[in-house]
Amino acid sequence: AQKITQTQPGMFVQEKEAVTLDCTYDTSDPSYGLFWYKQPSSGEMIFLIYQGSYDQQNATEGRYSLNFQKARKSANLVISASQLGDSAMYFCAMKGLNTGTASKLTFGTGTRLQVTL
Amino acid sequence: GAVVSQHPSWVICKSGTSVKIECRSLDFQATTMFWYRQFPKQSLMLMATSNEGSKATYEQGVEKDKFLINHASLTLSTLTVTSAHPEDSSFYICSAEEGQGYRNEQFFGPGTRLTVL
Numbered sequence: 001a002q003k004i005t006q007t008q009p010g011m012f013v014q015e016k017e018a019v020t021l022d023c024t025y026d027t028s029d030p031s032y033g034l035f036w037y038k039q040p041s042s043g044e045m046i047f048l049i050y051q052g053s054y055d056q057q058n059a060t061e062g063r064y065s066l067n068f069q070k071a072r073k074s075a076n077l078v079i080s081a082s083q084l085g086d087s088a089m090y091f092c093a094m095k096g097l098n099t100g101t102a103s104k105l106t107f108g109t110g111t112r113l114q115v116t117l
Numbered sequence: 118g119a120v121v122s123q124h125p126s127w128v129i130c131k132s133g134t135s136v137k138i139e140c141r142s143l144d145f146q147a148t149t150m151f152w153y154r155q156f157p158k159q160s161l162m163l164m165a166t167s168n169e170g171s172k173a174t175y176e177q178g179v180e181k182d183k184f185l186i187n188h189a190s191l192t193l194s195t196l197t198v199t200s201a202h203p204e205d206s207s208f209y210i211c212s213a214e215e216g217q218g219y220r221n222e223q224f225f226g227p228g229t230r231l232t233v234l
Binding site for chain 2: 047105
């Protein structure tokens, strides 16, 4: 079974500052993928960044970077230079090794980020 | 990224009626589609996984006779909430995946907000 834990129900950050959203995971799969999604108040799920368990380098996508520490089973999302439009709910998710059936995403409980002036 | 549409974006219905929600992959063939349910301020809960041409696989606790899923083609899956009741009011989101594997990204639809009076 897979489990994602996001311990920060809410976070505040000032505009232009960096913020780290925590995510820890647990899985018995030898290979897995970690995803971060952003959900604004409109409800759509916006893909932000992906990290594979065997990727040598931490993933980066523009202002988003993933601090992947495999031994600690953590995959924290770092948002640099926060913008007001970053205010949203953020979900960490994972899926395990493909076993020939559809690989399901397991979501964390989410962190609500509020960017202030 | 690939585009997934959902229709309708919101629906209000009377208790006891049935509601159909469509999920379409617009520019790719979806090997697998997923249906999620999200209550306010909560995470996404997977309801079922559907593959084209076969019966959906429901998660534990999800009533298959109440939430009918049809995946008739590689670009269309439908969720029918039968005999809807107020407790079925929720945000329903579909996602679609091309191919399988832990590296594969799921593309999400914009969601459907269902209100049962």
